[in-house]
Amino acid sequence: MTAPSSQPGAEAVRVQTGGARRRRPARSEGAAAERRLGWLLCAPAAVVMVAVTGYPILYSVWLSLQRYDLRFPDDREFVGLANYGTVLSNEFWWNAFFVTMLITVVSVAIEFVLGFGLALVMHRTLVGRGLVRTSALIPYGIVTVVAAFSWRYAWTPGTGYLANLFTPEQAPLTDRASALAIIILAEVWKTTPFMALLLMAGLALVPEDLLKAAAVDGAGAWQRFVSVMLPVMKPAILVALLFRTLDAFRIFDNIFILTGGANDTSSVSMLTYTNLIQGLNLGIGSTLSVLIFITVAIIAFLFVKLFGAAAPGSTQEGAR
């Protein structure tokens, strides 16, 4: 976990100028007081965040190096990297990894396209803008488990409107391919509005004049979209894609309710849960936890590398 380090020199300069502008004439005493107050105010939040994430993740690394099954507590023993070998050579892990990746890539891709469309609708619509925005927020706010039950019943023969309509002969949730498609549908339904809202905020940053100028110069709608809107929106797009990708990678609730992980539809989170709560195997559970953590770190790193310096947080300093 590397946090961006602060540069002492730059800070000092800013304290001087910033202090003079906003507070009292620059005094080193004032800057010291400001620094103390800043630390004091941030301390409680920082302590909670680090204590509840930092320590457990280190503890998790330690547990992952042990054979530790709560059903056989006497067999607890340090086994080095053996758990990693067990997990990485196991088809359950690779299947769950593949399922998670598939759901993440497909659902984020669909959400991005739909979300962009929805953002344009919410941004530009001529009638009932408030109504559209309000109803788009409902999937965001609704409890995932509730939505998942609704989709489950909708696709169960008998109780299901959709199942009766589209697949009257089968039970789509018991077949792997169609179950995965329904999981993706549930995920897309739930989170497209979130994507759309972030993109809508990005749309608001696109200067109307620039679009008009491009239109006057003869750029068509598609050209305006690609060469004016997309570049201006790049930071908003990065934030939306990064957050949604990592969020989709955590998928759990939907799968738990829709299939319970049956027929090879477990995600990595679901697999960890099963090993922990049903298997009570802390060693393997921790190994899975650490592997998921590493995967997420790699995904985040790749995103920031690919998109360059437009990472969230890097624009922080100028925005005061």
Add this chain to the structure above:
Amino acid sequence: MAAFGEVTTGRKWRWGLLDAAVIAFALFPVLWIVSLSFKTPATIADGNFIPREWTLENYQNIFETALFTRSLINSIGIALISTAIAVVLGMMAAYAVARLDFPGKRALIGVSLLIAMFPQISLVTPLFELWRDLRLFDTWPGLILPYITFALPLAIYTQSAFFRQIPWDLEKAAKMDGATQAQAFRRVIAPLAAPGVVTTAILVFIFCWNDFLFAVSLTSTEASRTAPVALSFFTGDSQFEDPTGSISAAAVVITIPIIIFVLLFQRRIVSGLTSGAVKG
């Protein structure tokens, strides 16, 4: 692009149809579960979108058992306490981030960003073990602590975005007019900050209300099981009874607070989500 053209009736109709499609897609699953919750056991499997026979039986059933009412109390209590603490701690940090210069500020922002992206399942295994040692397993604090942790980045980002928009010179002006520091803050700044705080509280509450992973892994009895988890374990009064109606009714009940928030605070939820995430 619509903004450039004339507003014609045809154009209005097209937008209207598009809007209607969006609204239908957004509301479909909600309406489906509402419909199921009002159906009688005999008609629940008829697949009709509008119930043939309406009944309130499902709602009576879920409130008769302690199973659901108890979990509802847990959900409300845990979400309210987590929200209050996360908003206050987040407010303090956000004020510092928005207004003060101090070394370590970027580190704080970096850490909260990392936590916002953290795979929550990675914490479940160690917390399961730690909470058992610390006797926090299956207790309210055992859920409140992780909720605060994951709500804090949201609380800090959203509130600092709001705080940045406050014209802080007003505080100085009030003091020049003879107000004390406390008066200036209470009379001038607090009212300006209030909308941001309310917005953050709603977002954090929705987040806590929504959680399933922590609640299903770190609780085991009625003592702290939250409503979404209770819902997922519903089996009906006897094993021969189909729980569909009860689950649907319970699902509608836990959806009501969210619908109320969305209807009342639509603008604030939108501005909170977008300012927190994009303006950073």
